[in-house]
Amino acid sequence: MLTLHAAQLLVPGPGSAPLPGGAVLVDGDRIARLGPYEELGAAHPHARTRRWQGVLTPGLLVRGADTLLERTYYPDDPYEVAELGAEAVTGREALDALDLTAARWGHSARRGTQKLLARGVVAVAGRFSIPAVRTAVARSGLAILPPAPFEGPPELDPFAGREAAEQAFHGRLDEGGPARFAVFAAEDPRELLARGATSCVATVIGGRLLHRRR
Structure with missing residues (x-):
């Protein structure tokens, strides 16, 4: 059609x-x-x-997606927000305290990919080590590319830190x-x-x- x-x-x-x-x-x-x-x-x-x-x-293309999806936990709204808050959880100590299973990482990654799609992202660059996360990304429709160099911390917003919008295309x-x-x-x-x-x-x-x- x-x-x-x-x-x-x-x-x-x-x-x-x-x-x-x-x-x-x-x-x-x-x-x-x-x-x-x-x-x-x-x-x-x-x-x-x-x-x-x-x-x-x-x-748009997001670099450092393994950091955004495997070292960042997105609380399940509304079920976890009362306990964890609405903001993403980062940092080794905070993540270790959650004692996350591979399944919970997969669920978090699905929520993360929805955030990326809502920002016009169509491809992510990174190397995923958690199979449940890689599966969630693949099922989202996002293309998975090898890691690519980028100055600055990974951001959900591919325009962040850019000098021109086309650099994020x-x-x-x-x-x-x-x-x-x-x-x-x-x-x-x-x-x-x-x-x-x-x-x-x-x-x-x-x-x-x-x-x-x-």
């Missing part, structure tokens, strides 16, 4: 000229075409259309390439660093809408 994702501004990738009123035509898990919404809509009148207010960009959007992108509530890509990745309104991986802000 064809799906047409239309946005106020389309940014295909680093160094590409933004296209006002641009759209991405998705066929299955691939990008069929990129171009002006009016042109693609006229050429494919039966495609399902999703209209987004904001900037459509390639999805995972690849680019190309015809025939994977349908893997995100939409952010902004009018210009230069606003993304200030607004942060929590401004994400939609995340698409493999042509599937895996996050949509409610």
